[in-house]
Every structure is written in C-alpha cells, then in structure tokens.
Amino acid sequence: MRILGIDPGLQTTGFGVIDVAGAQLGYVASGTIRTTHLARGDLPARLKVLFDGIAELHQRYRPDAAAVEIVFVNANPQATLLLGQARGACLTALVACELAVAEYTALQMKKAIAGHGKAAKAQVQEMVRRLLQLPGLPGTDAADALGLAICHAHAGASMQRLAEATAITRRTSGMYRAGRTH
Numbered sequence: 001m002r003i004l005g006i007d008p009g010l011q012t013t014g015f016g017v018i019d020v021a022g023a024q025l026g027y028v029a030s031g032t033i034r035t036t037h038l039a040r041g042d043l044p045a046r047l048k049v050l051f052d053g054i055a056e057l058h059q060r061y062r063p064d065a066a067a068v069e070i071v072f073v074n075a076n077p078q079a080t081l082l083l084g085q086a087r088g089a090c091l092t093a094l095v096a097c098e099l100a101v102a103e104y105t106a107l108q109m110k111k112a113i114a115g116h117g118k119a120a121k122a123q124v125q126e127m128v129r130r131l132l133q134l135p136g137l138p139g140t141d142a143a144d145a146l147g148l149a150i151c152h153a154h155a156g157a158s159m160q161r162l163a164e165a166t167a168i169t170r171r172t173s174g175m176y177r178a179g180r181t182h
Contacts, residue, residue, distance in 0.1 A: 002028065004063035004099070005149030006054070007141050008071065008087040011036050013050055014141025017061045018132065020153040027132040028061060030142035043082070047089040054093035066099045067152035069106055069144065102152050109144070112151040 001021075007014035012035075017028040033053035035046040057063075068091060071083050094101050107117035113131070114123045125143040129136070131150055138146060 001065065001153075002061065002063045003149040003152050004057060004061065004066045004094075005145040005147065005152070006066060006068045006090050006094070007144035007148060008050075008069060008083065008090045009141065010046060010050075010082045010086040012141050013053070013086065013090060014139070014143070014145035015054075015057055016138070016142055016146030016149050017057070017063060018146065018149045018153065025132055025150060025153060027134060027146075030138050030146050032139065032141050043085065047085060050086055050089040051093045051096075054090055055097060058094075058097040058099065063099060065102065065152065066094045067102045067104060067148040068094070069109065069148055070103045072105070102155075104148055104151050104155075106144075108155075109147045109151045112154055113147045 002017065002019050005014075005016040005018070013033040014030070015033065016030040019026040019028055033050060035049045038045050038049065068087065071080070071087050074080050091101060104112075110119040110124060111117045113119070113127045119127075121140045121143070124147050125137045125140060128134070128138060128143045128146045128150065132146065137143070
C-alpha cells in the first residue's frame with residue numbers, strides 16, 4: 001500500500017509518500033508545495049497551486065490512500081481561516097483524485113511517531129528519519145507529512161477492521177439531499 005501524507009499550509013504544504021508492506025515502512029518521496037512566489041493577497045491563485053500540486057503528486061506517485069492533518073483554531077482567527085482554505089484545497093484535490101482520505105490531529109501524529117503528543121518538531125524529524133531509515137533529517141513540513149503517512153500506516157488498518165466489525169451508520173436526522181446538514 002502506498003500512502004500520501006499531507007501537512008497543509010497556505011505558504012508551504014508538506015508532503016510525504018511511503019510504501020507499507022505489513023510492518024515494513026519504505027520511504028518513497030517527500031518535499032513541499034510552496035505558494036510564496038505568488039502575491040500574498042492572491043488567495044485563489046495560491047489555492048490553485050496547492051490543488052494542482054496535489055494532483056501532480058497523485059499522478060506521479062499513484063498513492064492508494066492519503067492522510068491529512070486536522071487543523072485546530074489558533075490564536076489568530078484570520079490565519080486559521082486561511083489555513084482552513086488551504087486544507088480545503090488539499091482535501092478537494094485528494095477527493096478529486098478519488099483517494100480515500102484519513103484525518104489525524106497533530107497530537108495523534110506526534111503520539112504515534114514520538115510517543116507523546118507534545119513532541120517538538122525536531123523530535124518528529126528525528127523519529128521519522130529513524131523509522132524510515134533516512135540518511136538525513138527531512139524538512140519540518142515534509143517530516144510532519146511523512147509522520148501523518150506513518151500514523152495512517154499504523155492506525156489505518158486497525159480503524160478499517162473496527163469499522164468493518166461494528167455497524168457504523170451515518171447520521172441522517174436533519175440532513176439535506178447530498179449530505180449537507182442544516
């Protein structure tokens with residue numbers, strides 16, 4: 001199975017691709033999609049760069065699944081709103097590529113990678129380097145994306161078995177047609 005991890009950001013979106021065979025993890029690629037070459041106020045163009053970048057990653061690496069970081073509200077509401085739009089562009093691109101998308105919080109990823117949810121960026125980088133037997137440290141955004149992919153490699157199979165074993169149903173009360181709620 002090949003997993004694409006995405007750490008969304010409006011200026012820099014990290015990506016990481018790993019192969020999973022049983023308990024074995026294999027590094028495929030990692031890096032960033034940057035929008036810093038565009039004007040700060042040109043939000044539509046920046047979102048398009050993210051969307052096109054994710055589509056290109058899908059075409060190049062052909063992942064079977066994707067894992068994306070869930071964004072929480074931070075102290076600056078405007079920054080949170082912009083980050084949410086960047087995340088939305090990434091999610092839309094993944095869904096347009098017909099990929100199954102899992103979502104994990106930074107706390108869940110850090111706990112899966114470093115053993116505790118308050119791990120520093122450097123700790124995540126080092127653990128990703130060790131787990132994937134990399135010759136050097138990946139960049140911080142790429143390390144987070146690789147960490148999300150590793151988190152999904154460990155948790156995804158368990159979550160799938162749990163979903164198959166229990167009757168999980170979608171809430172239908174108060175829903176509009178096509179899944180929108182009021």
